[in-house]
Amino acid sequence: MTATTASDLSSVTSSDAALRAFLHGLPGVDQVGAEQRAAMLGTRSIKTTAKAWAIDLAIRMVDLTTLEGADTPGKVRALCAKARRPDPADPTCPPVAAICVYPAMVPVATEALAGSGIHTASVATAFPSGQAPLEIKLADTKAAVAAGADEIDMVINRGAFLAGRYLEVFEEIAAVKQACGPAHLKVILETGELSTYDNVRRASWIGMLAGGDFIKTSTGKVPVAATLPVTLVMLEAVRDFRDLTGRQVGVKPAGGIRTTKDAIKYLVLVNETAGDDWLDPDWFRFGASTLLNDLLMQRTKLTTGVYAGPDYFTLD
Amino acid sequence: MSDARVAVRKTYKLFIGGKFPRSESGRSYIAQDANVALASRKDVRDAVVAARAAVKGWSGATAYNRGQILYRVAEMLEGRRDQFIGLGLPTAEVDEAIDRWVWYAGWSDKISQVYGGANPVAGPYFNLSSPEPTGVVGLVTPPSFLGLVSVIAPAIVTGNTVVALAAHDAPLAAVTLAEVLATSDLPGGVVNILTGDPAETAPWLAAHMDVNAIDLAGVTDQTLATSLEEAAAGNLKRVIRPSASTPSWSDDPGLTRMTAFLETKTVWHPKGI
Numbered sequence: 001m002t003a004t005t006a007s008d009l010s011s012v013t014s015s016d017a018a019l020r021a022f023l024h025g026l027p028g029v030d031q032v033g034a035e036q037r038a039a040m041l042g043t044r045s046i047k048t049t050a051k052a053w054a055i056d057l058a059i060r061m062v063d064l065t066t067l068e069g070a071d072t073p074g075k076v077r078a079l080c081a082k083a084r085r086p087d088p089a090d091p092t093c094p095p096v097a098a099i100c101v102y103p104a105m106v107p108v109a110t111e112a113l114a115g116s117g118i119h120t121a122s123v124a125t126a127f128p129s130g131q132a133p134l135e136i137k138l139a140d141t142k143a144a145v146a147a148g149a150d151e152i153d154m155v156i157n158r159g160a161f162l163a164g165r166y167l168e169v170f171e172e173i174a175a176v177k178q179a180c181g182p183a184h185l186k187v188i189l190e191t192g193e194l195s196t197y198d199n200v201r202r203a204s205w206i207g208m209l210a211g212g213d214f215i216k217t218s219t220g221k222v223p224v225a226a227t228l229p230v231t232l233v234m235l236e237a238v239r240d241f242r243d244l245t246g247r248q249v250g251v252k253p254a255g256g257i258r259t260t261k262d263a264i265k266y267l268v269l270v271n272e273t274a275g276d277d278w279l280d281p282d283w284f285r286f287g288a289s290t291l292l293n294d295l296l297m298q299r300t301k302l303t304t305g306v307y308a309g310p311d312y313f314t315l316d
Numbered sequence: 317m318s319d320a321r322v323a324v325r326k327t328y329k330l331f332i333g334g335k336f337p338r339s340e341s342g343r344s345y346i347a348q349d350a351n352v353a354l355a356s357r358k359d360v361r362d363a364v365v366a367a368r369a370a371v372k373g374w375s376g377a378t379a380y381n382r383g384q385i386l387y388r389v390a391e392m393l394e395g396r397r398d399q400f401i402g403l404g405l406p407t408a409e410v411d412e413a414i415d416r417w418v419w420y421a422g423w424s425d426k427i428s429q430v431y432g433g434a435n436p437v438a439g440p441y442f443n444l445s446s447p448e449p450t451g452v453v454g455l456v457t458p459p460s461f462l463g464l465v466s467v468i469a470p471a472i473v474t475g476n477t478v479v480a481l482a483a484h485d486a487p488l489a490a491v492t493l494a495e496v497l498a499t500s501d502l503p504g505g506v507v508n509i510l511t512g513d514p515a516e517t518a519p520w521l522a523a524h525m526d527v528n529a530i531d532l533a534g535v536t537d538q539t540l541a542t543s544l545e546e547a548a549a550g551n552l553k554r555v556i557r558p559s560a561s562t563p564s565w566s567d568d569p570g571l572t573r574m575t576a577f578l579e580t581k582t583v584w585h586p587k588g589i
Contacts, residue, residue: 311525
């Protein structure tokens with residue numbers, strides 16, 4: 001870290017120039033080193049009881065997601081039923097963390113999840129492109145919160161970010177945070193469109209400085225979604241941010257995480273980078289849909305001793 | 317410098333999803349004077365995943381197309397005839413195995429006429445039954461090459477995909493067959509061949525919930541056969557028990573090995589409207 005102190009941080013967002021100076025003053029990411037470290041941590045062997053523990057934790061961290069134009073109330077209700085009891089055959093299987101839907105489906109999800117303790121997350125701010133006027137983004141956010149969402153997944157303005165208008169990105173996030181009220185705010189960086197790890201680090205800091213409760217990798221709508229090295233950079237950012245300010249921010253990789261093996265690699269990365277404070281559904285989430293079935297199949301394999309097949313789990 | 321050339325020796329590897337990986341366990345053993353991969357339960361798991369992924373394309377291909385590809389396999393077998401004989405197999409057995417493959421290839425577009433058709437019903441409907449493949453079939457193959465061909469060919473000709481466990485002491489013919497299959501337009505994953513100890517891997521295959529049927533032709537230990545059959549009951553797999561006496565693979569194979577791995581689909585279609 002640079003020699004920035006917590007008191008300096010209040011001034012870095014005072015002007016575009018100050019914010020740019022701060023963000024460009026962050027230490028650069030060693031690309032080869034980050035990729036090598038992520039790959040190395042991915043080779044850890046997690047077996048038997050540790051694996052069972054990791055699988056249950058990963059299930060509790062899943063934001064079960066459906067973000068399709070073809071979503072219907074029936075499909076969302078079915079997904080909510082799955083969120084409550086992921087494996088109907090096994091009552092010891094924990095529920096997932098949240099359901100993640102489009103704003104129009106929030107009332108359906110809130111009603112179906114009532115009393116379960118499972119959060120309702122809604123994407124907002126002209127997801128997935130974020131290319132809409134600010135008033136529309138704020139209205140989108142307020143509507144989702146009013147409909148019952150207690151977590152909002154917003155997209156940052158990548159157009160402004162890549163053009164170097166960092167303060168605009170910051171102010172937009174801060175305004176959306178304001179519009180969220182009591183709801184948690186997850187800031188989607190869309191790392192697949194940010195080109196470099198340095199940009200990922202800068203965007204992470206903007207998201208945290210602006211008040212985001214979570215920083216999230218991707219919308220899942222562009223070809224390159226969550227990767228281990230990107231998540232590593234983001235985990236380093238939340239770790240440094242807590243060291244500096246005392247405020248803990250969560251991380252949510254989303255998109256492209258489909259297997260239990262992948263999920264466990266992420267958990268190892270969390271433990272080794274940010275520390276075990278983050279090994280909790282309040283501080284680390286997986287944005288996924290197909291991942292859950294693979295976790296359930298692996299869980300079934302561990303409890304029954306025979307390989308499970310997809311015929312015995314729901315098609316989502 | 318001596319003129320004697322040092323021969324390049326082959327490592328016999330597994331055949332999974334159209335590729336030749338080593339065992340994920342890194343193990344190997346010596347059989348028939350060669351280094352052969354010793355498959356683990358995780359190789360079984362990977363092979364089932366590959367076989368499952370291949371079901372849609374292979375069962376969805378037209379019977380005519382499957383027949384063409386299987387004929388192509390026979391052509392490739394013919395071309396490598398000397399290689400099989402070089403493994404120590406009797407010439408007559410190799411020829412018989414090639415002929416057996418051609419015979420099964422011919423059945424691909426005929427089995428539905430023999431085992432399907434129009435059913436007479438008392439109503440204004442067409443009622444049609446057609447045989448469909450059951451899905452992924454596990455095979456514990458016998459040590460003879462003719463026996464190997466006689467369990468793989470009938471399973472795949474109807475559109476199933478297979479995970480075949482080669483005999484522990486005679487794996488070379490199976491791996492050589494895999495090399496033939498890999499160069500025959502057969503889509504990857506339709507046939508997966510694992511060498512090693514079936515006594516170690518077969519229980520995982522028999523209990524696997526994503527395998528639809530299992531042929532125990534190569535199991536000689538009756539106690540093992542029974543325990544495999546019990547494991548297979550977990551998801552109601554179809555099971556072909558091994559014959560009590562040593563089977564003669566030269567006999568007329570009949571149609572049972574093909575029809576055992578078929579499901580009958582019957583549709584009612586209104587007529588006259």
